[in-house]
Amino acid sequence: MPTAVDHVRLAAPPGSEDRLRAYYAAVLGMAxxxxxxxPAVRGGCWFRAGDIRLHLGIEDDFRPAWKAHPGLRVTGIEAYATRLACHGAPVIWDDGLPGHRRFYSEDPVGNLLEFLEPSG
Known part of the structure; x- marks a missing residue:
């Protein structure tokens, strides 16, 4: 019986590791x-923030994930959205999930990311 999600893996194109590091570490604040x-010989990067683990793996025929995406819970979502926007990342607010504030963004290679915070 599963008890937790260990990690989420997203794909990235060859040679994108520096852009991924700049975004996931400097912009999102992950380590x-x-x-x-x-796995290191295959390229890519792994990141962590608290219990969240994201693995970015290299794919030669990369296509950004748009429907499949991680939903990342944050605190202070307004300030977090401002942080992303100040770094040039798109911020698309969506009010379609009752009881939550949320927005969507993209990483530097086009993968969709969802950020949400329970409201009230």
Missing amino acids: EVPKPPI
Whole structure:
């Protein structure tokens, strides 16, 4: 019986690691986690913030994930949206989830990310 999500993996194009690091670490505030030796030779980056783990893996025939996406719970969503917008990331607010404030954005290679915070 599953008890938790260990990580979410998103794809990225070859040679995008520096852009991923700049976005996931500097903009989103996540810490890069060193990859073990065997996965490290395949490229990509791993990031962590609290219990959230995102693995960005390299795909030669990369296409950004748009429907499939991680939903990341945040605190202070207004300030977080401002932070992303100040770094040039799109912020698209959506009020379609009752009891939550949420917005969508994209990482630097076009993967969709959802950010949400319970309201009230």
